[in-house]
Amino acid sequence: xxxxxxxxxxxxxxxxxxxxxxxxxxxxxxxxxxxxxxxxxxxxxxxxxxxxxxxxxxxxxxxxxxxxxxxxxxxxxxxxxxxxxxxxxxxxxxxxxxxxxxxxxxxxxxxxx
Amino acid sequence: xxxxxxxxxxxxxxxxxxxxxxxxxxxxxxxxxxxxxxxxxxxxxxxxxxxxxxxxxxxxxxxxxxxxxxxxxxxxxxxxxxxxxxxxxxxxxxxxxxxxxxxxxxxxxxxxxx
Numbered sequence: 366x367x368x369x370x371x372x373x374x375x376x377x378x379x380x381x382x383x384x385x386x387x388x389x390x391x392x393x394x395x396x397x398x399x400x401x402x403x404x405x406x407x408x409x410x411x412x413x414x415x416x417x418x419x420x421x422x423x424x425x426x427x428x429x430x431x432x433x434x435x436x437x438x439x440x441x442x443x444x445x446x447x448x449x450x451x452x453x454x455x456x457x458x459x460x461x462x463x464x465x466x467x468x469x470x471x472x473x474x475x476x477x478x
Numbered sequence: 479x480x481x482x483x484x485x486x487x488x489x490x491x492x493x494x495x496x497x498x499x500x501x502x503x504x505x506x507x508x509x510x511x512x513x514x515x516x517x518x519x520x521x522x523x524x525x526x527x528x529x530x531x532x533x534x535x536x537x538x539x540x541x542x543x544x545x546x547x548x549x550x551x552x553x554x555x556x557x558x559x560x561x562x563x564x565x566x567x568x569x570x571x572x573x574x575x576x577x578x579x580x581x582x583x584x585x586x587x588x589x590x591x592x
Contacts, residue, residue, distance in 0.1 A: 397579060408571045408583035409522070411480070452521065456579065464510050464575045468521045 367392045371453050371469035378443055378476050386438040386472045388453030397456040398436045399466060400429050402449045409452055412438075443476045450474070481505050482574050484584035491562055492592055499557045499587045501572030507552035508574035512581065513545070516569045528555050562591045 368391045378384055390398065397416055401409035413422045415431035422429050426447065428439040438451060450473050454466040481504040491497050501511060510529050514522040528534040528549035536542050544566075546558040555574075559566055567590050573581040 399581070401583070406569075406586070406588070408482075408484075408573075408586045411580060411582055414580050464579060464581065465512070465524060465527060466581060467524075470521045 367455055367457050367467040369453055369455055369467050369469035371451075371472050373472060374470065375473040376475070378440075378474070380444055380476055380478050381442045383439070383441045383443070385440070386451055386453075386474070388436040388438070388469055389434060390436070390453075390455045392455045392457055392467075394457060395455060398431050399454040399456065400436070400438055401452040401454065403452055403471070404449050412451075440474070443474075445476045445478050448474055448476045480576060480580075480582040482572065482582050482584040484572055484587050486587060487585060488588045488590075490590045490592060493563050494561055496558055496560045497562055497589060499559075499570055499572075499589075501555045501557070501574070501584055503553045503574040503576075503582075506574070506576045508555075508576065509552060510575045511549055511555040512573045512575070513547060513555075513557050514571045514573065516571060516586075522571065525557075559589065562589070564591045567591045 370389045372387045397414050400412040403409045413429040418433045420431050426441050430437045450471045452471045454468045483502045485500045513525045516522050525540045526534045526536045528547045530549050530552050534547035549555040571586040573583045575581050
């Protein structure tokens with residue numbers, strides 16, 4: 366059974382204080398590691414997909430990296446508008462539900478001005 | 479690109495009635511759509527996977543007769559909550575997968591059953 370564990374559960378930062386969110390995963394055959402951002406009362410917003418160990422992707426203040434066991438979402442000089450819940454999910458290459466994602470519990474990020 | 483819409487965004491219904499939620503991919507064709515349920519301060523739980531033109535695949539513990547899913551076209555999937563009860567109150571979110579395997583989510587539907 367696929368498992369995704371995110372840490373920490375909650376993270377409070379001062380504006381400009383860089384940090385990283387962790388996503389550890391166990392999957393029989395990885396078909397993508399996905400990062401989403403979710404604001405309260407809204408659906409998740411797609412951020413990145415990483416497919417192989419060593420891959421990195423960047424978008425504004427966010428950078429996602431991937432190893433064989435975990436992924437990191439690095440936030441550089443965050444701003445209050447980066448406050449949200451960040452969700453990590455893995456896609457399984459096997460099984461009958463092609464494209465099915467397994468989500469972690471999320472990290473609630475709060476950036477104080 | 480890759481926009482998914484849901485309708486309605488909020489719905490309040492009385493216990494025992496049925497509610498239909500629509501999910502549309504607006505600028506791409508989605509052969510596969512997914513339906514999730516999210517409780518307050520919890521992550522997304524997959525309810526079912528629907529492929530265009532075929533029966534939905536439900537996750538363990540999800541009642542097929544209560545949550546009816548129809549994926550009638552490459553841009554539309556519907557979730558009908560039949561004989562709704564207060565415990566069905568939740569945030570329902572759909573997603574659509576494009577040909578690159580990435581999933582894009584709708585804005586969600588808040589269902590309240592009184």
